Amino acid sequence: MKKIAVLGAGSWGTVLANLLFENGNAVTLWTRNPKQVAEINQQHTNQHYLPKFQLNAKLPATSDLTKALTAAEVVLFVVPTNATRSVAKQTVKALADLHIKPLIVHASKGLEQQTHKRLSRVLAEEIPVQLRQAIVVLSGPSHAEDVAAGDITSLTAASADLKTAEVIQQLFMNDYFRVYTNPDVVGVEMGAALKNVIAIGAGALHGLGYGDNTKAALMTRGLAEISRLGAAFGANPLTFIGLSGVGDLIVTCTSVHSRNWRAGNQLGQGQTLKTVLQNMGMVVEGVATTKAAYELAQQKEVEMPITTAIYHVLYQQKDIRTEIANLMRREGKMELA
Template identity: 50%
Template sequence: MKKVNVTVLGAGSFGTALAYSLGNSGHNVKLWMRNEKQYEEMKATKINRKYLPNIMLPHTVDYMLDIEKALANSDIILLAVPTQKVRQLLIKIKPIVKKEQILVNVAKGLEENSHLRISEVIKEALDNHPFAILSGPSHAEEVGKDMPTTLVVAAENKEIAEYVQMVFMTSVVRVYTNPDVIGVELGGALKNVIAFGAGIVDGLGFGDNAKAALMTRGIREIARLGDSMGSNVYTFAGLSGIGDLIVTCTSMHSRNRRAGILIGEGKTLAETLEEIGMVVEGITTTKVAYELAKKRNIDMPITEQIYNVLYNNHDVKESVIKLMSRNKKQEIEEIYEEEKIEW
């Protein structure tokens, strides 16, 4: 396989994990970060002590503070910063990024004020620059330990998707392609909302029955909004839908689930964020999803109740009661909206 030059912008947990995976495959990786203290420590130890401790990066990874030097001669630029920081970063690199350099985004969220997906932000900020979206069930902690992982790459251009697929495939990372950029982005973003709810369920001390119900009805909400925005509903049955939902709702690696647990246990949002110590994408995504649902007149009851807990200080137990007390429905008829099934 041809070795390529990859620049990873952002040395958080997932950016570091992908730098590890790409470097282990022999690719030339430059890992850029803004924090000088983190830079000096990683350069000396090859370990990201704050975000991914106990995992030593290979010699094929270089550490960068100068973003212009970091981007020089790169074939792929990996955007691995929080969603709300992506536009700011794109504006920063616009004068130096070249058209032949492919942007690959791994942030899973929606821009707060504009309600845009990251691919739409890229189009606005960088004038339709070539891009791909990399998503799927992939905890950084497991990628960094070479545990088997599957990802999906979505792009409007098939050749770009297949090129990114080739670069990121390893003996332990399997990558699929998907032309549905909208669906892959929405699945990756909106599952964080449901995972936050799954954490609340755990924090309240409810059992597996409640979590299974939340996940099942949650993926339906995601597909309902996705359908209204032009995605293929079948995408949500794949890695960026059900796959990512399962891993994020059930694992303690998930900061969205961990944050939900703390809220369910009675912590305030401020206390929760302080204890997690990292960006919890699902909190802002809940607000954006709620506003999109209202704008498009889409029924998203789970999202609405989580929004009320986060932004209107609603009691979590009362919110669960409201969900359970909704009008009766027939499940199959609701799933197959285009084809009414009669007994």
């Protein structure tokens, strides 16, 4: 049993906190929203994010970060990408005051806006080594709603320190949740972030009425783009045919649980991006990641035509059907080039 602080009570943070608690750990769930704390502690629900999920009645929530971190051996960040750095800064003060040095884990999927940095790098920059152990990334094909229902799920724990990844592996494993280890942190984080871009495209195709052939083409060629950009940053290409690559791409591009897919679906039906984001009620990580991926591809001179087309739609208000036509009319290419 370990003492674990889970930072972030969205759908994924809530489900992971509950899973870790039911695995026999002492878990505290932190959120900055006092009303959410009251609901979790009194009704044992989180209706905004998981309307049909009943949490373990003994799982505590708090809006006091120091209280959540007290005696923590593991700190799990599950906050939106654009909040990771600010929450890490707050965490540093509490860790120093508490004189603890926990293992750091994050389960968010995205690249930091403006800097385009992977989240393990953000955490490493903000939390000095004297206040933490190794950093582990938990990622893979996983909708919170399915995990809440006890559906069989497999993820990857990635760290340069495989011994630490194995610790996290054992913390999460149970009859329906299986975790593999991987030393390729770059590949796991890039796959987790970039699949959200392709998922917006998959949703848009559905909204436009395209069929299975089209979706399969998008996912396959989208994976090729993800692999090219990831490899340009030093990722192992084999990682992208694993859980955090093709696995996460499949689940995110084919399910109504994916907010990136839902956003794309609404765009395909003719809604504006502003309207889509206003109606979603939750962060759509793929929108910001599209800009990051486009700019990183330009920087590394990596060809990413699908990502470029999605960027044109989101940020330059280009017509979706025109972008699809432009993709199809490109010069013929060799598939494995």
